[in-house]
Amino acid sequence: MPTPNTAKPFLPYSEQLALLKKRGLIVPDETYALAVLKKTNYYRLSAYSLTLRKDDVFYENVAFDDIMELYNFDSEFRKLICEYTGYVEISARAYIAYFHSQKYGPLGYLDTTKFDSEWKHAYFMDKLNTYLERSKDAFVIHHREDRNRVYPLWVAIEVATFDMVSKLYKNLLPNDRAAIAKKYYGISSRECIENWLQCAVVARNVAAHGGRFYNRVGLNPAVKLSPKHQKEFSGTRPFGYVYAIYKLLPEDRKLSMLNDISKLFRKHPFALPKHLGFPENWQELIIE
Template sequence: MRQFVKPAITVAEQLALLKRRGIQIQDEARAALFLEAVSFFRLTPYMRPFQVHEDPDHAFQPGTGFGQISRLYDFDHRLRLLVIDAIKRVEVATRAAISNHMGPIHGAHWYLHRRLFKDRYKHKRLLDSIEGTQQKALRDYKREVDRINRRLTRADEAHKEQLRQRRAQESYARHYALSYDDPALMPGWAMLEELTLGDLSHLFKGLAKDHDRKSIGQRLTVPAPLLDSWLHTLSMVRNICAHHARLWNRELGIKPELPKQQNFPWPSYLRRSTPHTRVAVVLAVLHYLMQRVSPHTRWHQHLIELLQDFPEISKQAMGLPDNWCTDAFWQYKDKD
């Protein structure tokens, strides 16, 4: 451990530092605008592939230009947008799959029953979360009604009542808390919409009955253990995208399980015994799931076009072979 002594420096000083480290900057005004919009610190991980390995002064490899770094940043930005678009669709479809199975089988308020969950699942935390959501929605409504009553003193009562009714319909949590008291919490189909993808992943993993998990997985044409693993990984990747963090060459902290069935549609380059810890495996998971949840999607075409637009990007750093898009998997279409 040692004392931190690095000073905060201006954008002009940041440009001077980059030039001392050997980077070529053809348009300093444009580079300055880029640093004003992105920040030196956020750009730092995108500099590393262009720097001399383990150099204490962080020198850049000869011939490195600022434009190469900004293009890599732009590529990663566009990759994240593509990935999070697919994850959002998978997330919505997973909510629907759970709701469409659990509701008709176990009732509208199925999640209130402790017996439907494994012992280790934190059931009380789920109920407390939904109760908290409803209470907050109710507090917000009462605050808005007070504002209506206080500010519209000259308005007729019918107009004020109309406004109050509109506010009551702003969210289902608000509507349920104002309309029902038995059961005290909203039905399962509404509860699922209040969960984060991480919460959703934990809920699916926490279901006690194998039949329920298997049936939900079948709706997405994914074996339950595989879906369990994939949701966990996708929740982590979603957080990376939501926080605008580097994705393109990241080592995955939570690696998804790979399909074991030989007839399962999957890239041949991901069937090798080597570890698959880069974004390539996430792209394969998303392509497979998108064929099920959005069968007319051109998502995989957008992915192929993105990599074609940035031919200089190292595919190996993403876990992809150079000829990745010629693999039969990327022509896969769900037959259901």
């Protein structure tokens, strides 16, 4: 780690703006630019200029508003990711709860033999019980006080986080994972569903914490893709994660996701799809 005498010096807002101008950025409205810098970390904002400069020198005619256009695009892109991963989370809860309860009964999820790993099941149950005890939701209080803390899976799973739901699916018995993958997602690969759910969780976390998608590389884990798709787009770029989210969506949400993303690119033409890993024929690829 850098020592204090090697760290970059602190710069007041006015000097941050002066540095941007020195590097060739056009700033027509300095009052506006300073207001943005005051509420947005300089380092965070500068990340959106990476495609607009080389070696810390801005390309000709690049303005502060161009950076803000990318920043605002990314903000709206995050909202879409949050919205559609929300649909993925809700449906995954429903699928798992219905399938498992139908096969093993409403309390079958308490039986460790109905899961792949005993210790992973124990860890899940420990977290789940903590959330159930803390919950102030009326449906949980009802089962806590009037049902002697007996929670059917379709009740208990509603307090689980998206990450917990993803890990719950991954710890189901292999045949159960495969059955859910086929019945609800229409594919035979349980490994894909495991991976895609994990990627959807990561995408949700990036979006929820204000992380950057534009010009981002190296998302982890890589989205599991067919050999054909591996040649057409990257599983570690934002489009790969969009692909995974789309594949997990209920059928009645898929078209709206495609339309919303298309509208967003039309609204912000300065934001280039290639900087999120979107191929030119991304809509055709995603619906294959």
